[in-house]
Amino acid sequence: AVGGGDLPAAWERAGAEQVLSLGAFLEKQLVESLCPQELQPLVRFFIGCLDERGYLTVSMEEAVASLGRDAEELQAALFWLQSLEPAGVGASTLAECLLLQLQRQGPGESLAAKLVEKELLDDVAQGRWKRLMQG
Numbered sequence: 001a002v003g004g005g006d007l008p009a010a011w012e013r014a015g016a017e018q019v020l021s022l023g024a025f026l027e028k029q030l031v032e033s034l035c036p037q038e039l040q041p042l043v044r045f046f047i048g049c050l051d052e053r054g055y056l057t058v059s060m061e062e063a064v065a066s067l068g069r070d071a072e073e074l075q076a077a078l079f080w081l082q083s084l085e086p087a088g089v090g091a092s093t094l095a096e097c098l099l100l101q102l103q104r105q106g107p108g109e110s111l112a113a114k115l116v117e118k119e120l121l122d123d124v125a126q127g128r129w130k131r132l133m134q135g
Contacts, residue, residue, distance in 0.1 A: 022054060022089075023047055029084045042069065042077030046090060054089040055097070 026047050035043060049058040063074050081090040087104040091097035
């Protein structure tokens with residue numbers, strides 16, 4: 001077969017290029033942002049901990065342990081990362097990603113924001129309407 005074994009390698013390369021381009025895109029925004037100079041290395045650390053979908057692959061506890069910085073400072077750096085485009089970047093879960101996107105759209109009083117905040121997405125997906133009515 002023509003190029004039989006090449007496809008997965010090509011996919012891996014495309015995936016790696018996507019991560020690289022997301023990282024480069026975030027780096028460009030960071031440099032142009034008003035992010036304080038002392039936080040920028042911490043934001044870069046978090047950028048390095050993103051997977052190809054833009055999800056964070058490190059917990060706050062792991063970040064504190066590996067960097068030896070206090071959680072408040074790291075939380076501020078993560079906040080800066082999450083303020084960049086695309087909306088939802090730097091989230092740890094789908095729910096957090098959706099919430100970040102919804103917050104970017106305006107006041108979090110929308111039905112969608114409430115469903116995400118109250119962790120009712122599974123109920124929506126499974127059609128558990130009675131439980132939703134109680135929420």
